[in-house]
Amino acid sequence: MTRCWGPSLVFAGLLACGESGQPHATTAARPETKQGPTTSPSTQAPEVRSAVRCAECHEPYVRTWEASAHADAARSPYYQALGGGKDRRCAACHTPLRGALDGDDPIHDEGITCDACHGVTAVASTPRDPGLTFDLVSNRKYGPLCDSKDHYFHRVGCSQLFTESRFCGACHHLEWPARGGGAALPVITDFAEWSASDARGSTSCQECHMSGEPGEVARGWDPRDKVSRHDLLGDGRGLLGDAVDLEARAVTEGAERWIEVEVSNRGAPHSIPAGLAGRRLVLRAEFVDAKGDALPLREERVYARVLVDKVGAEVPFTRAVAVAEDSRLGPGERRVERFRVPDGASAAKLSVERLALAPTVAAALGVDAPVAESIAGADVALTSDDR
Numbered sequence: 001m002t003r004c005w006g007p008s009l010v011f012a013g014l015l016a017c018g019e020s021g022q023p024h025a026t027t028a029a030r031p032e033t034k035q036g037p038t039t040s041p042s043t044q045a046p047e048v049r050s051a052v053r054c055a056e057c058h059e060p061y062v063r064t065w066e067a068s069a070h071a072d073a074a075r076s077p078y079y080q081a082l083g084g085g086k087d088r089r090c091a092a093c094h095t096p097l098r099g100a101l102d103g104d105d106p107i108h109d110e111g112i113t114c115d116a117c118h119g120v121t122a123v124a125s126t127p128r129d130p131g132l133t134f135d136l137v138s139n140r141k142y143g144p145l146c147d148s149k150d151h152y153f154h155r156v157g158c159s160q161l162f163t164e165s166r167f168c169g170a171c172h173h174l175e176w177p178a179r180g181g182g183a184a185l186p187v188i189t190d191f192a193e194w195s196a197s198d199a200r201g202s203t204s205c206q207e208c209h210m211s212g213e214p215g216e217v218a219r220g221w222d223p224r225d226k227v228s229r230h231d232l233l234g235d236g237r238g239l240l241g242d243a244v245d246l247e248a249r250a251v252t253e254g255a256e257r258w259i260e261v262e263v264s265n266r267g268a269p270h271s272i273p274a275g276l277a278g279r280r281l282v283l284r285a286e287f288v289d290a291k292g293d294a295l296p297l298r299e300e301r302v303y304a305r306v307l308v309d310k311v312g313a314e315v316p317f318t319r320a321v322a323v324a325e326d327s328r329l330g331p332g333e334r335r336v337e338r339f340r341v342p343d344g345a346s347a348a349k350l351s352v353e354r355l356a357l358a359p360t361v362a363a364a365l366g367v368d369a370p371v372a373e374s375i376a377g378a379d380v381a382l383t384s385d386d387r
C-alpha cells in the first residue's frame, strides 16, 4: 500500500505518490468486491463528483444526506473552531476526499459527500484513522445492490461492506493522545460498544441509522424494497426520541416528598449520549404551583463523558489530559434519580434534552451555544396526598 498524503487515505493499487506528494492514478482497482467487466482505467485521474450531480437521479438520497451531520462534517463551526479544516489528521474522517481534490474545489465543503462513501472499496481502521481505500478512477459507485446494471452516468459495484457496521466503525471510533503525553483518551466509542453488545449478532448500525422504505433507487427505475435514508437520525431526528425511556412518580416518605425518575437507555446498543465525548443529555426537574407558575427551584442531572484539562475544566478532546467522568447510560442501563419536591408544588415537569457540547466549552471556543433538543418528557401531578 502506498500512503500519499494525510495519515489515512490509501489508494491501494490505484494511486501512488508522485514527486509532488500528490496522488496520481496508476492501475485499476482490485477491491474485495464483485464487479462487472471493466474497461481499462489505466492512467485516469481521480474523479470526484458533487452531490448535486447525484440529485439528478437520486434526489431522496441527496435530500436526506443534506440534512445529516455528514454533509456538515467540513463546515461545522465546532469543528472549524478546533482547527479541523487545517489539520490533516482530522481530514481523514471529516473530509476523506481532500487529497483527491484541488485546494479550491467547492466539493471540500460537502465533507462526507456521496463519493466519500460510495467510492470506498475497503477499510482497515485504527483508533485514529479510518484506513479507507478508494476507487475513484473507474467511475464505479459501490453499494449494497448486487443486481444493478452499469449505465451511462456511472458503473456500479456490489459490496457487502456497505451493509456491515465496520464500515461505519472505521470513522466512528476515535482515541486521542492526552495532551502532554500519556495514554490515549476515549473520544468516540460507539462501534466498540456496539461490538461488545448483543446487537453485534443481530442489528447493524445501518439497520437503525439508515432505515428506509420501498421506492425508486434511481428516478424512473423499477422500485426496490428499500431506499435507505441518509439523514442518520431519521425524519425530524426522531431516532433521538427512541433512545430514552422516562418514568416518573411521586413518593412520600414521612414528611419528605420526592419525585422518583427512572431513566433508561432503551433503544441504543451503544451508550447515550452517543458519539463525541462532551455530548450530553440533561435530565431536568421543574416544579409549578397551583396557578401553573414555575417555582424557582430546578434541578439537573447530566449524563456525559467529560474530558478535562490540567485544572479540571471541561475541554474538547484535542486539549484534554484526562477523562474526569463518564456518566453516560450504557446499552439497556437504567438509572433511578430522586428530586425533592419543594413546598407549594402542585406538579413536576421532567425533561431530557440533548446538547451537542457543554455551554462552557462553546463559550470558551466562541461558537454559538448548543441548541437543546428535547428528546423525552413526563409530567407528574402531585395530589394533596403527596403535598
Ligand code: HEC
Pocket (backbone or CB within 6 Å): 051, 054, 055, 058, 061, 062, 063, 065, 066, 070, 112, 113, 114, 115, 116, 117, 118, 143, 144, 145, 162, 163, 167, 206, 207, 210, 212, 217, 226, 227, 228, 229, 230
Ligand atoms: C457515510 C457514508 C455514506 C454517504 C455519505 C452516502 N451513502 Fe449512500 N449508502 C451508504 C450505505 C452504508 C448504504 C447501504 C445502506 C443499507 O445497508 O441499506 C448506502 C446506500 C446507497 C444506495 C443504494 C440503494 C439503497 O437505498 O440502499 C444509493 C443509490 C446511495 N446510497 C446513494 C447515495 C447518494 C446519492 C449519496 C449522497 C447524497 C450517498 N449515498 C451518501 C453510505 C453512504
Ligand code: HEC
Pocket (backbone or CB within 6 Å): 049, 050, 051, 053, 054, 055, 056, 057, 058, 114, 115, 118, 141, 142, 143, 144, 145, 146, 147, 148, 149, 151, 153, 154, 156, 157, 158, 159, 217, 218, 221, 222, 224
Ligand atoms: C443519470 C442518472 C444517475 C446519476 C446522475 C447518478 N446515478 Fe447512481 N444509479 C443510477 C441508476 C439507474 C442506478 C441503478 C438503480 C437500480 O438498479 O435500481 C444507480 C445506482 C447507484 C448506486 C447503487 C450501487 C450498488 O451496487 O449498490 C449507488 C451507490 C449510486 N448509484 C451512487 C451514485 C452517486 C454517488 C452519484 C453521484 C456522484 C450517482 N449515483 C449519480 C443512476 C444515476
Ligand code: HEC
Pocket (backbone or CB within 6 Å): 068, 069, 070, 072, 073, 074, 076, 079, 092, 093, 094, 096, 112, 116, 117, 130, 167, 168, 169, 170, 171, 172, 205, 206, 209, 210, 232, 233, 275
Ligand atoms: C468517513 C468517515 C465516516 C463514515 C464512514 C461514517 N461516518 Fe458517521 N460521522 C462522521 C463524522 C465526521 C460525523 C460528524 C460530522 C459533524 O457533526 O460535523 C458523523 C456523524 C454521524 C452521526 C451523528 C448524527 C447527528 O446528527 O448528530 C451519526 C448517527 C452517524 N454519523 C452514523 C453513521 C453510520 C450509521 C455510518 C455507516 C453507515 C457512518 N456514520 C459512517 C464520519 C463518518
Ligand code: HEC
Pocket (backbone or CB within 6 Å): 165, 168, 169, 172, 190, 191, 192, 194, 195, 199, 203, 204, 205, 206, 207, 208, 209, 239, 240, 241, 242, 243, 267, 268, 269, 270, 271, 272, 273, 274, 275, 276, 279, 354
Ligand atoms: C438498535 C438501534 C441502533 C443501532 C444498531 C445503532 N444505533 Fe446509534 N443510535 C441509536 C439511537 C436510538 C440513538 C439516539 C441516542 C443518542 O443520540 O444518544 C443513536 C445515536 C447515535 C449517534 C448520535 C450521537 C449524537 O447525539 O450526536 C451516533 C454517532 C451513533 N448512534 C452511531 C452508531 C454506530 C456507529 C452504530 C454501529 C456501530 C450504531 N450507532 C448502532 C440507535 C442505534
Ligand code: HEC
Pocket (backbone or CB within 6 Å): 069, 076, 077, 078, 079, 080, 082, 083, 084, 087, 089, 090, 091, 092, 093, 094, 127, 128, 129, 130, 170, 171, 172, 173, 174, 188, 274, 275, 276, 279, 318, 356
Ligand atoms: C477516526 C475518525 C475521526 C478523526 C480522525 C477525527 N474525527 Fe471528529 N468526528 C468523528 C466522528 C465519527 C464524529 C461524529 C460523532 C458524533 O456524532 O458525536 C466526529 C465529530 C466531531 C466534532 C463534532 C462536530 C459537531 O458539529 O458537533 C468535532 C468538533 C470534531 N469531530 C473535531 C475533530 C477534530 C478537530 C479532529 C482532528 C484533530 C477530528 N475531529 C478527527 C470522527 C473523527
